[in-house]
Amino acid sequence: MTAEQFNSSDYLPQGFYPWPDLINxxxxxxxxxxxxxxxxxYTFLTEKQREIYKKMRLHRCTARMWPDLTYEQAIPCNRFMLQYVALDDQAEHLSLExxxxxxxxxxxxxxGAEPAPEENALYHHMAMIRDEFHAFxxxxxMERFIYYFYQSFRYGIELExxxxxxxRPPSLNLFKTxxxxxxxxxxYLILGEIESGLILPQHIFEHIVVQKMISHMTLVVAWQNxxxxxxxxMAKGTEVFNLIFVLQQEYNLSLEDACAEALRIHNEELKNLMDLHKEYREFGEYQEYIDKFVxxxxxxLQGVNTFYLETNRYKHGGVGFAWPEDHSANKSL
Incomplete structure (x- = not known):
């Protein structure tokens, strides 16, 4: 199988998951x-990058993932979708420091800190997101949201x-971690607590079964992504943090066999989530909270998969991606 023959919908078609496929x-x-x-x-981006971001239609990812949000609730979620994606994309060529x-x-x-007037939209929109979430x-x-944001950078982007x-990729075991x-x-996952209106108490949120389910959910999206x-x-040519590339290195697999194994790992992750939720029903008066959370x-999970099938962001050849154009431009971050 060549890169041109690969079609992700052959592996994860629309409606693949056991939840409704909805839109706000x-x-x-x-x-x-x-x-x-x-x-x-977002004027710190070039005109070309801004046009590419508009063509990604990232708002549809917000709308697919959280179809039951009111418009007022959707505003900071939608703002965060753009802010977080652009933050990650445009940090691609920055140093670790x-x-x-x-x-x-x-x-x-x-x-609570306020962005300086000269700081760009990534910082000013972060302050807006904070204030808009605080309103409801x-x-x-909020502490949960901030901690998960911190974790993703500290133990994700920085460890990559x-x-x-x-x-070169790490071993499969370390890569998964x-x-x-x-x-x-x-x-993103805890934005579902806004929709349900049921905020998990901290002692429930910290429960090992809840944390394990969140781990499974997160990895389902990782393998989906x-x-x-x-x-x-593949168009970039230097990317190493992809399950399929890691499987090829670890087991000397063809592209076709690595894709099949990636789907198997994805499906196993999904099954582990579903089985754990079905088996452990010991949350007492908070069981409804857990069921709504899941x-x-x-x-x-269903919504982001549908978005992947709709967006230009991952088109063959990388033509739909807003690649950082040069390191000096990224200094403004």
């Missing part, structure tokens, strides 16, 4: 909002760095 009724307005932010606020500074500054802003979510949830610089965080999905993004990453997270 405010999707069109969400799209107008995001285009306005890109045009008017610069990435650490980026993580520290964004975390500080989420905790309790402090407990030396392998990306060396252009890092990939759970570098897929950047953890802060690695399958759908393969055409873009349901809304599941709708999110």
């Amino acid at each position: 009724p405010h999707v069109e307005q969400m799209g107008r909002d995001m285009d306005s932010w890109i045009d008017n606020d 610069e990435i650490q500074q980026l993580r520290t500054r964004c975390t500080d802003i989420l905790r 979510m309790p402090d407990l949830w 760095f030396p392998y990306k610089i060396a252009h 890092i990939r759970e965080y570098s897929v950047l999905m953890r802060p 690695d399958i759908h993004s393969l055409p873009k990453e 349901y809304y997270a599941g709708v999110g």
